[in-house]
Amino acid sequence: MAGLIRIGIVGIGQNGVEHIRQHLRVGKSTISAICDLQDDRLAWAGSEFGVTNLTTDVDDLCRDPEIDAISINTGDAQHRVPFLKALAAGKHVLLEKPVANSVEDILEMVDAAKAADPRLKIQVGYILRFMPVFEAIHAAAESGQLGDIYYMEGDYIHNLLYQAEKTDSTTGRNWYLEEEIPMVGGGSHPLDLLRWFSGKEIVKVWTYSTHVAFPAMQNDDCQVALYQFEDGSIAKVAALYAPRCAMAPYYNVRLYGTRGTAERDSLAISSSADDVHPPFVPVDTERFAGSFADVSGHPFAPEIEDWLDAITEDRPTRISLVDGASSSLAALLSVRAADEGREIEVPRL
Numbered sequence: 001m002a003g004l005i006r007i008g009i010v011g012i013g014q015n016g017v018e019h020i021r022q023h024l025r026v027g028k029s030t031i032s033a034i035c036d037l038q039d040d041r042l043a044w045a046g047s048e049f050g051v052t053n054l055t056t057d058v059d060d061l062c063r064d065p066e067i068d069a070i071s072i073n074t075g076d077a078q079h080r081v082p083f084l085k086a087l088a089a090g091k092h093v094l095l096e097k098p099v100a101n102s103v104e105d106i107l108e109m110v111d112a113a114k115a116a117d118p119r120l121k122i123q124v125g126y127i128l129r130f131m132p133v134f135e136a137i138h139a140a141a142e143s144g145q146l147g148d149i150y151y152m153e154g155d156y157i158h159n160l161l162y163q164a165e166k167t168d169s170t171t172g173r174n175w176y177l178e179e180e181i182p183m184v185g186g187g188s189h190p191l192d193l194l195r196w197f198s199g200k201e202i203v204k205v206w207t208y209s210t211h212v213a214f215p216a217m218q219n220d221d222c223q224v225a226l227y228q229f230e231d232g233s234i235a236k237v238a239a240l241y242a243p244r245c246a247m248a249p250y251y252n253v254r255l256y257g258t259r260g261t262a263e264r265d266s267l268a269i270s271s272s273a274d275d276v277h278p279p280f281v282p283v284d285t286e287r288f289a290g291s292f293a294d295v296s297g298h299p300f301a302p303e304i305e306d307w308l309d310a311i312t313e314d315r316p317t318r319i320s321l322v323d324g325a326s327s328s329l330a331a332l333l334s335v336r337a338a339d340e341g342r343e344i345e346v347p348r349l
Helices: 014-026 039-049 058-062 080-088 103-115 132-142 161-165 175-179 182-186 188-198 300-313 321-340
Strands: 005-010 029-035 069-072 092-096 122-125 149-157 202-210 222-229 234-240 254-257 260-263 266-269
Touching: 005 014, 005 058, 005 300, 014 029, 014 039, 014 069, 014 300, 029 039, 029 058, 058 080, 069 080, 069 300, 080 092, 080 103, 092 300, 103 321, 122 300, 122 321, 132 188, 132 254, 132 260, 132 266, 149 188, 161 175, 182 188, 182 222, 182 234, 182 321, 188 222, 188 234, 188 321, 202 321, 222 321
Parallel strands: 005 029, 005 069, 069 092, 092 122, 149 234
Antiparallel strands: 149 254, 202 222, 222 234, 254 260, 260 266
16 A cells, blocks of 8 residues: 555544544554544544544445554444444454444454455454553463563553543433443453464453442442463453552553563562572563653553554554454453352354
């Protein structure tokens, strides 16, 4: 594909706006159209970014021959329809995480992706895979420096009480309070990292949850899950949406292997079988600027650039639809495990 890739943006909340800014920063695309249900937001975005093709109907973007690719940044439960329409129209897609907010939606979207033109490039926005520290830990795990990984941890501990004030002016609804699922919208971030580090798939999950700290949310605000992987290794993931503390550094990521340990942004690697207490040493890489607690701490630019380069170079994206959906599905089934009070099997997609 020659020239700038022409992008249609669907959803201009906080993440959608930041995606636009980072497309402009990367410089490999042009924003051809913006879609959102709120007329006032559309008018603002058009003025802010110099875009004149503004619409409240996603079909307008999908049937527009002047658009090559669509970036979907709607609320979690509203991903399915624009994704299916974009694929049916032959558009490349960047889909914010989680893939969807229900098991049924995920399965339908996976089937559609498998049936779509294989030349279409789909990137799922599990953005932590683009943080340099986590890239370095992944490289250490993949190269065998940690040995056989047998236990992992990761947490999404983030005070999000401010979301209670974000009612949609058009619909009068607060989708966040009504539909957000902490283990899915938040906890699937560290869960996706652990799947990536492990290189193995999840087969079972057991979960406990409580509804104490954020009563305005419909779903439980504290969810803690134990995942078993296909090789027998275990992972614990916690999602808390109303802690009275700052966000946990590096998502409290920990990996325990037979030769070494990763803890947040440091590694302890044994030099021999007798070296049982190797010191932790910070990984030798850049630290991404910004706060984990807001969009400034999210590496949208490398995620976007990977997607755009995959389109131009006709190569796979870092996070395919099936890969991202596997993280989202495991997170969703962990909630089912809590609801039903039993262990749930996680199917391979």
